[in-house]
Amino acid sequence: MAGAGKGMDKLIILDRDGVINEDSDAYVKSLDEWIPIPGSIEAIARLSKAGWLVAVATNQSGLARGFFDHDDLQLMHDALQQRVAGQGGRVDLIRFCPHGPDDLCDCRKPRSGLFRQIAEHFCxxxxxxxxxxxxxxxxxxxxxxGCEPFLVRTGKGSQTELKALPDGTRIFDNLAAVADHLLDN
Structure with missing residues (x-):
């Protein structure tokens, strides 16, 4: 953890499917199906190199549904981290919810358990x-x-944009555009 003052790290929390990689209604079940959205890997690396802590919070109910196992998920997350590292950046933390929609867990978004885990990890x-x-x-x-909402139009974002969004939601075409905005301001 960086110290106080000028070198203070800033945190950003990213969803995975539809933000970093292509989403699928049939679930992203394997490394072969894990396809980065153009510009997303570079965007994460740019944020990381600029001093941002990058965390991923992702629902992965495909685990509970038996569509893939923890090893498959780990391969996808390893690939994400390796690709970002290949661009000179890093993903600092990945937290996922392995539960299905009926499991009544605290971590499945829209509940905030994953976010609390991330806050705790970084203090x-x-x-x-x-x-x-x-x-x-x-x-x-x-x-x-208390997070500030940023919607991207990738994945399901174009449909989500038509819904009633939380107050103050900023809308961008993709993760690269979010990175541009944050790095310019």
Whole structure:
């Protein structure tokens, strides 16, 4: 953890499917199906190199549904981290919910358990932390703990844009555009 003052790290929380990689209604079940959205890997690396802590918070109910196992998920997350590292950046933390929609867990978005885990890990408050998602539940989970909502039009984002969004939601074409905005301001 960086110290106080000028080198203070900023935190950003990203959804995975539809923000970093292509989404699928049939679930992203294997490394072969995990396809980065153009510009997303570079965007994460640019944020990381500029001093941002990058965390991923992702619902992965395909685990509970038996569509893939923890090893498959780990291969996808390893690939994400390797690709970002190949661009000179890093993903600092990945937290996922392995439960199905009926499991009544605290971690499945729109609940905020994953966000609290991330805050605890970094010992950082979440007030004003950008949360980037393509679905309403991503934004709702972040807003519930004080995050600033950023919607991307990739994944399910174009459909989500038509819904009633949390107050103050900023809308961008993709993660690269979010990174441009954050790095310019």
């Amino acid at each position: 950082l408050p979440l007030e004003g932390v950008p949360v980037v998602g393509d679905s309403l539940r991503d934004l709702e989970a972040g807003v519930a703990v």
